[in-house]
Amino acid sequence: MIEKLPFSIRILLESAIRNYDNFQVKKEDVEKIIDWKNSSPKQVEIPFKPAGVHLQVSMFGTMR
Helix, strand or coil: CHHHCCHHHHHHHHHHHHCCCCCCCCHHHHHHHHCHHHHCCCCCCCCCCCCCCCCCECCCCCEC
């Protein structure tokens, strides 16, 4: 089932499962992401805690 989800939804699901603590990220949040087709027409909040941010630096030393 998970392999059929769009890549962006899988990223959100992985983040929610990884950070699940039943306080900031709850079971209902994970269920909203799994049922994204029915949740998407509604405005729902989904907690997202990225593990890191990667910046690309050009050969001239400037960020893109």
